[in-house]
Amino acid sequence: MRVLSAALVLAALPTAFAVKAHDFKTCSQAGFCRRGRALSSRAKENPAWRSPYVIDASSVALSSDQAVFTAVVKSQLYPEVNFGLDVRIHDDGVVRVRMDEVGGLRQRYNEAASWALLEEPKVSNAIQWTVAKDSVRAKYGPKNDVEVVVAFEPLKVTLLQGGKEQVVLNGRGLLHMEHFRTKESVAKAREEVANPEEGLDTDDSQAVMEQTLPRTAWFEGETEDGWWEETFNSFTDNKPRGPESLSLDIDFPNHGHVYGIPQHATRLSLPTTTGEDAYYTEPYRLFNADVFEYLADSTMSLYGSIPFLQAHSAESTVGIFNAIGSEAWIDIGRPSPKSTTTHWLSETGILDVFILPGPTIADVFAQYARLTGTPALPAHWALGYHQCRWNYISSEDVRSVQKRFDEEDIPVDVFWLDIEYAEDHKYFMWDHKLFPDPVEMTKDVEAIERKMVVIVDPHLKRVDDYPVYKEATEIDVLVKLKDGQSNYEGWCWSGSSAWVDYFNPKSWDWWKGLFKVDSQGNSWHWVESTVNTYIWNDMNEPSIFNGPEISMPRENIHHGGWEHRDLHNINGMLFHNLTAQAVKERTDPPRRPFVLTRSFYAGSQRFGAMWTGDNLGTWEHMAVGVKMVLANNIGGFSFAGSDVGGFFGNPEPEMLVRWYAVGIFSPFLRAHAHIDTKRREPYLLDEPYKSIVRDILRLRYTMLPVWYTAFREASVTGLPVLRPHYVAFPHDEAGFAIDDQYFVGSSGLLVKPVTRKSATEETVYLPEDQVYYDYFSHHAYRGAAKGKNITVPAELHQIPLFIRGGSIVPTRERPRRSSPLMKQDPFTLRIALDQDGNARGELYLDDGETYSHEKGDFIWREYTATRPGKKSRSVRIHSRNLATQKPGEAVDGVALATYDSANDFARSIAGVRIEKIVILGMPAKPVTVTKVGGKTQMEWTFTPGVAASDKKEGTASVLVIKDPKLSVLMDWEVIVHA
Structure with a gap:
């Protein structure tokens, strides 16, 4: 064992303090990325370009239940090389497409999906493939309007919905799985190229290309670019296995925005990297790396890689999970405002792509969560x-x-x-x-x-x-x-x-x-x-x-x-x-x-x-x-x-x-x-900064019930805790590129972080004809049917934070030194009435530390506010046990039909109460506020102002019900008579 001297160690450490862009590869410095981009350029420059990969129609085989089909794929470049194709559709409609080299010199890396997936997905036995002369296809979905078509020559996989193309694999003919070979076999093959005119058995225009280049050069390039070795800075990467990269175009003909493939320091709606108006010149790189002092606007790879992409339009959302374990580069193009192209290049591995059909955003998140798991419910x-x-x-x-x-x-x-x-x-x-x-x-x-x-x-x-x-x-x-x-x-x-x-x-x-x-x-x-x-x-x-x-x-x-x-x-x-x-x-x-x-x-x-x-x-x-x-x-x-x-x-x-x-x-x-x-x-x-930060952190603790409830939802549904506008309002095109404001879970809280020096006001986009209340001042802002920008105050002590009309936000208002000290603290309910006088919210609690919630030790409450009739000015507020409202469902692995409201955790917080109810946007001053079944009127104060239904802006009316003596565990109803 060789032990480095202290001097050598110290000499090495400053390297970590000098990491700049030149320490990391660009696409032009990575052989397989160069090759992949060159392939794309050749395809673009040749109108007659055609993928050489075809399915041998005679090899198509269906499983005994007709749920899976397999086939032999040939590359017309290398007739002696075989590839195996496997296509299947999962129970939830996700399509998995796998292709691997068969009978090659060695096995390509095929374990990436096994590390990412929760388990091997279950194939749908209700979906059956139909084999035609030139394709294999299947139709399915609740409306039988989702169709998968696998074309034979050239190989192309298309997902359609309602007859419209949603996802297309190899539509531009960029698929290329570099098969294993040896230096000796390559040298021999080049010597045996006799006559370029003996090219592939294709149409005349294809033959014209082949007359100019040897049989494979028109597709792979004329040189062995980085096949066996490449050098970067002072490092040489020997590649005895030779070229083995995978190129694949995945296009979204009817989706103008794509999101995901973290981690990159860039916009949420991913800018383009190809085309005349490309925002970046480099593809997005996925290569986990320690990038010291990374750039704030770049496609450079950072510390993590998730090869999951969402494509979105006002009509639908689809997703792609490309199970790649090696370095990868992704080019993004936008041929039109309504369509997106992507080109995926990975250094090694099989083709293993999961197509998530949606069609809604919630569907895509659920489909991805069933593949790779939901976020863990944290302590x-x-x-x-x-x-x-x-x-x-x-x-x-x-x-x-x-x-x-x-x-x-x-x-x-x-x-x-x-x-x-x-x-x-x-x-x-x-x-x-x-x-x-x-x-x-x-x-x-x-x-x-x-x-x-x-x-x-x-x-x-x-x-x-x-x-x-x-x-x-x-x-x-x-x-x-x-x-x-x-x-x-x-x-x-x-x-x-x-x-x-x-x-x-x-x-x-x-x-x-x-x-x-x-x-x-x-x-x-x-x-x-x-x-x-x-x-x-x-x-x-x-x-x-x-x-x-x-x-x-x-x-x-x-x-x-x-x-x-x-x-x-x-x-x-x-x-x-x-x-x-x-x-x-x-x-x-x-x-x-x-x-x-x-x-x-x-x-x-x-x-x-x-x-x-x-x-x-x-x-x-x-x-x-x-x-x-x-x-x-x-x-x-x-x-x-x-x-x-x-x-x-x-x-x-x-x-x-x-x-x-x-x-x-x-x-x-x-x-x-x-x-x-x-x-x-x-x-x-110094003051006033210290006090402002203290108040900011206390606000976080006040809202811990909101965060915990949002994490519970994420842990069950896969929906994200932070939701940008395209997730919250998937049909509002004006919000698809917004990434500087977002919603917290389903709480109705909209936040616009202030990230500009010396800012005193901010612009906030409201996507709908609805009232939004300033969380602190209770000012009521009005949106519009086609969206609306508003200007709000944002001095240093102010946070642009809003409650969407129709939301109920549970908080804990007692300042504590740490969150476990809040376990027995009472709750405040902020009820933000919408324009119809209604609101809804949830609260989820468990012990926050163990896994006893998986045995049913939790509480899950729904709070609603409703107006008894269109002409009524009164409001009824209900607390209901959500766990017993949905007996056919399960939460945290517990069948709700067997849920016990008097579980151990519920008993441990039996004394926790609602200490205050705040109602924003009441249409009139109450006459009485009473609990159904109660004998005395509750104590309350009312500050007049704008009502939710007034359709105008200004400080909202505020009704505060003081210490209503309501249990956080129990069903109850309060009537505000106005």
Whole structure:
């Protein structure tokens, strides 16, 4: 074993502090991307272009139930090479298209989907394929208007609805699966090209092309561009397997907007990368990478990759999940305002595409969730405020930070420790000079029902006195060099480091065992920890300071003999997944884990939270962070956020205040800062900034019931926690590109973050003819049938936040130091009447920590406000048990028909009440306010103003019902007579 000297380690570390764009490839520097774009250019330049891939009609075979069809696909370029096609339709209408090389020199990587999917999807036996002379097709759907057509020559897959094309695969003939070959066979084939006029058996125009170029050159190009080796900067990537990339065009002929494929710092509605008016010149790259100080407007790859794309129009929404584990590039074009083209290029792997037919947005989210899972329901405390920096330097530092938060009455739930807590960056092992009492320190934090989070990175310091590295070596679970035998060595924070191969099943139980907080047998366990110590997984792209593109060499070998290039984008998800399992399993009964990850893939939403990485303390990064978090929500990963204040830099007080206002409306709320920045905990701010931030954070805690209810919905339906306008109003074309305002779940809360310096007002788009109430001033704004922009005040202390008419928002108004201290606090109901005098909202509660909700220990309430008749000015307010209203459904795995309203959790909060009801937009001053069945009138105050039905703007009327003595658990009805 070679151990690097300290000097060499120190020489390597600055590399991580100098990462710029030149450290990462552009498309022109990646051989397979060059080849794919060149293929696209040749197709565009030749009107007679035709895909060489055809189905052998005689090979079409249906399964015994006719639910699956398979066929042999031939490339007319290489008649001797066979490909196998498998097309099936799932129970929910999702179409899966797979194609793989058959009988080749080796197996292409075919495991990406298995890591992403919850389980193997069930094929529909109700859908049957019909074989015709030139195609195979199937019709299905509730209206029998969804059709899948697989054309034979050339191969093309089309999804139609109502006769209109929704998704087309290989419609432009860019499909190319580079089959395995050897250098010797290629050289021999080139020598045997006898006469270009003997080209393919196609039409005359095709033959004209072949007379100019050898048989394959017109399609693949004339040179072996990056087939066997390529160099980038000082690194050489040897490719003994040769070319094996996959090119595929996926087009949306009737959809003008596409969203998703996070992670990129760009707009939500993805700008174009091809065409005369292209916004970018580079394709969107998916290659998990540690991009230091990333650009605020770029297609560069960042820390995570989710190859899931939504295409949207006013008529329908469809989706594509392209199960790619390797590096990928995606070009986006817009031939017309109503259509979109995409070209997907991946370095390795089989073709494995899932077509999600929608047709509604909710359908697409549900279809994707059934494939890769819904976001995990987080622990309630994890939705509070997280305070972090690189680094809190000692036990006493942590204690002093907690003390200052309490002295200033600023709520916080979690304190974080970065890499300096660990002795020589040997994770799990405390530096006892700085943290002599880690367990006692953590218990001091726990005393106020707070939690600790500490970092555990994937690189293991290569020294024999580090038990984790020693055990990993002994059980042989480390990533290998290209020889498949020697353990890989790279540089990271620990200096000379090794990486666990989490694709190796032998690593799984071992890794989970490390997190046990009590010693078991002779194995090493993290005894200097508590069950309230949670985990932060960073650097798991993986980030390697002396590696190509700050990452792992692609020729390294993982379990199963796969090269790192095959599964690079999946690597970080396995680390996150196993860590989450480890945290969950260290208690009995298990508690919900909290594990933050920087690297992610499709399916990562099942395991915890993510953040957008090493952002800068700039207005531009604050603004693009909003768009990135929205994109992650569209990609199925709702529990997302950007570091408040920016990781780098020293934001001025105005910027920091605005960033906190942005942060409290992100699902994950954390402040974090680089080791070289000034301390910027909110209590260090001067007035009035400190008080403004205190109020902002208290607002987050007030609204925790809203966030938790939204996460429950996401965990069941797959609908995102943050919903941009196209999700909330899918038929309003004017809102399809809006990405600087959004709704929180189904709550009716509309927020417009302020991300501009010196702003005093903001423009907010209202998409409908409905009343929207300012959350703070109760000013009633009116939308319009075709949408309307309004101008609202946005001074530094003001947040443009609105309640949509027709919504009921439950909050908890008592200031507390941490969220667990709120468990017995009463609720306030804000009822925002719509123009018809109606409103609705939900509240979901459970213990917020365990999995007892899966056994039925929860409450799920529906609140409604209705006007008894069109001419009535009265309002009836109801509380109903939603769990008993839907006996045929299930929630959290519990059949609601067997739901017990008097469950253990309900009994534990039996004394929790509604302490106040606020009604906005009442048409008149009440005469009486009474509870049905009650004997006395409730106490109330009324401030006259604009009614919801008035169709004019101004301060709304406000009715406040004080301490109505209503249980949060019980059904009840209140009548406001007016």
